[in-house]
Amino acid sequence: MPPSGNRSTPVIKDVAQLAGVSVPTVSRYLNGTAKVSTEKREKIAQAIKLLDYKPSFVARALANKVMDSVTMLTSLSTYWATTEVNSGAEHAARDHGFLFGVTSLDGISDDEIESTINRVLSANPAGLIISESDELVIQLLHQIPKDIPLVLIGGSRGDAPYQVIPSEREGGRVITEYLFGLGHRNVVHVHRREGPNNNTRTLGWRDAMTDAGIQAMEAYQVGTDLSESVELGRKLAQDEDLTAIFAGNDETAISLIKGLRDEGVRVPEDVSVAGYNDQIFAKMWDPALTSYSQNFVELGRQAFEMLYAQIEAKRSGEEPPEPECRVVEGELIVRDSTAAPGRRG
Amino acid sequence: MPPSGNRSTPVIKDVAQLAGVSVPTVSRYLNGTAKVSTEKREKIAQAIKLLDYKPSFVARALANKVMDSVTMLTSLSTYWATTEVNSGAEHAARDHGFLFGVTSLDGISDDEIESTINRVLSANPAGLIISESDELVIQLLHQIPKDIPLVLIGGSRGDAPYQVIPSEREGGRVITEYLFGLGHRNVVHVHRREGPNNNTRTLGWRDAMTDAGIQAMEAYQVGTDLSESVELGRKLAQDEDLTAIFAGNDETAISLIKGLRDEGVRVPEDVSVAGYNDQIFAKMWDPALTSYSQNFVELGRQAFEMLYAQIEAKRSGEEPPEPECRVVEGELIVRDSTAAPGRRG
DNA sequence: CTGAAAGCGCTTACAG
DNA sequence: CTGAAAGCGCTTACAG
Structure with missing residues (x-):
């Protein structure tokens, strides 16, 4: 007052x-x-x-040519991971006294994207966080002036000088190796379409398979329609050699479980099924799902910290920090849907 | 370029x-x-x-004393509904050429709240959207200068002159009446702690109960620990008169179903169980959950539109729009967890 | 260490 | 309809 x-x-x-x-x-x-x-x-x-x-933020911004604010450029605005990333970044920004803006790029035409970005830039944000979702966003990186601090969340290693990525590929490897460790001789992988980047769960699965000396194995690809996965579960039930499945996400995992059960295959007694993402329902499922949990809030937080370091360096005329691709580790969560191979193994 | x-x-x-x-x-x-x-x-x-x-946004903001931006004040930043609300508001803001800021109020001490708000205000936003989560946020309304356009999302009807609320109470009524319509004579309600506002699911349930001539019924309250709800499900299984349960949220619903089944009670053959929120897993559950779906994206969109009307009126020197409490309707989603009463009924 | 001056990019009276 | 002037609230050389 x-x-x-x-x-x-x-x-x-x-x-x-x-x-x-x-x-x-x-x-x-x-x-x-x-x-x-x-x-x-x-x-x-x-x-x-x-x-x-x-x-006054704005007077300061006008005099300094830069505002104490960062803005998050994002698509997939209602995707659950986006929420957590945003929250982590926003809290960090707030704690540093920065305003936090969000601008989504979904639902607008390609030619509006440039003007949307120009609008964002005309507010003189001190930096930008871009959260990757598809190829489009990566292309967009080139439209942004080089002198504005920026960090990319996700993407392939090397897509941007400053980057923070979740341990997706590592996660795929960890979960596959965990299944091998349980005694399974083979791990079947089912996934949805993945981005073209080099940090995917599927690549991690393949890494682990290669290390285990299994190379020829193909992964199954499914769409987002869950009935397709249920169907696949039924089909896989016929394969007497099958003992372990790594599903690329929890929804696919539970759908596969349904399909398997339809055919009388028990989980995990006959077949182990692991999911990915550790979504809220994973622990509530019956059987509770083994999964891999990413710390997306931390991902957002680190993205801001990395951006802040650039901003501070620029402001004080220091050398910019070393380019870096930081990876935020996730965690294997073992629950009841996976076990040592039973009669089939 | x-x-x-x-x-x-x-x-x-x-x-x-x-x-x-x-x-x-x-x-x-x-x-x-x-x-x-x-x-x-x-x-x-x-x-x-x-x-x-x-x-330049900022030069304009300095000259005009107001920036073409709105900011969303929120707690519960990772709550799924918050995401959707924010997304709806952000898209609407973007489409009107407004910058969209987010500032969370969770995780900071009470005395930091005022300074956080002052910081937000020092950026001269054209308006504020406050999304209610607890009493604190409602109190906070009084700290905000009266001359800045504002809309409150949620809260009790009348908490603010401009308000948009989800049809929570209506939803509770609809779902209860639906169960009565199926032939059930009584509907037991289980809920978590609800805010002190007058727009709750539980009040809607009570409305419907009263209309049905059942008054004395008490609701069961559970915590967020799901095992508590499973336990309650087991206990309720003993009640031979029970045929229908309206759970205040989907997680509670599935936990109750687990408990009921543990005791050999079938859902929906013996007991119907309806959830609320239509969370992502509701449709994947077995049985697929009858639930009530709120349109939170629309809630956010309308909040912005309402704010925008105020901003425009103020800018052009017109009379402010009539105070209004808009309610965004949700939708009953009937699935497999509810049915007409069976042998028990 | 400190003040007077000029400037950041835009807008709004004030005079034509 | 249109230009010269002053101002929004702050910061950064420039002189002490």
């Missing part, structure tokens, strides 16, 4: 007057951009407290 | 020079704030296109 008598919210001039100093001095005090005598420091501090003065 | 030769991004002065007019004239053209001769209009239009000029 501004003190009574003062009509609107206080500005730097009010502080200067009350403290008996000039406006630039208050500015220097605020930003630590030059020494201010102890005496004046105290007076200014008092005045600020008294008036409950908050510097 | 700025034309070669021009170092940085073009500003209004560049446009004015190229078009051979004064800066204010370009401004008038841009904002339609005064007539500009056709001749100059064309020259300006050309210059803008040639330079690919975009007005």
